[in-house]
Amino acid sequence: MAAFVIGTLFLAIDLLVRKFPNILAGYSRLSQPDKENAEKNGLPFYASILFCVMGIVTFLGFPLSIWLDQxxxxxxxxxxxCIVGLIIAVVGGNFIINNRLR
Known part of the structure; x- marks a missing residue:
């Protein structure tokens, strides 16, 4: 049951980040040129996809644990x-904000 609650939470955050990118940590403190650069490079889209994948993997964890009988x-x-998603979010977000991706 916890996997469904956490997975739903990640998917809800996915929709919120897509609609309101200012809820991303540190996004509202960026200067206007940095915000434009981050939006141009797709930071809100990146965060949205990351939360969506985290939600789907969490949902798939429940049937996997039942299938493995554990x-x-x-x-x-x-x-x-959560831990892997956090690491990917920090490293990938840093690359996107600092325009190292392109």
């Missing part, structure tokens, strides 16, 4: 998704 894997999968 329901105790669900908290570990949720933690792993």
């Amino acid at each position: 329901p105790s894997l669900i908290p570990g999968i949720i933690s792993l998704v």
Whole structure:
């Protein structure tokens, strides 16, 4: 059940970030040229896709744990998704904001 709640939360954050990019941490503190650069490079879209993937992987963790006959894997999968997603968000966001991607 926790996997569905957390997965739904990630998908809700996905929709909110797509609609209101200012809820991203540090986005509102960027200067106007940096905001334009981040939007041009697709930072809100990147964050939205990242949260969507995190939600889908969390949803898939539940049937995977049932298939492996180990329901105790669900908290570990949720933690792993959060940690890996955080690392990808920080590193990828830094590349996008600083225009190192193009």
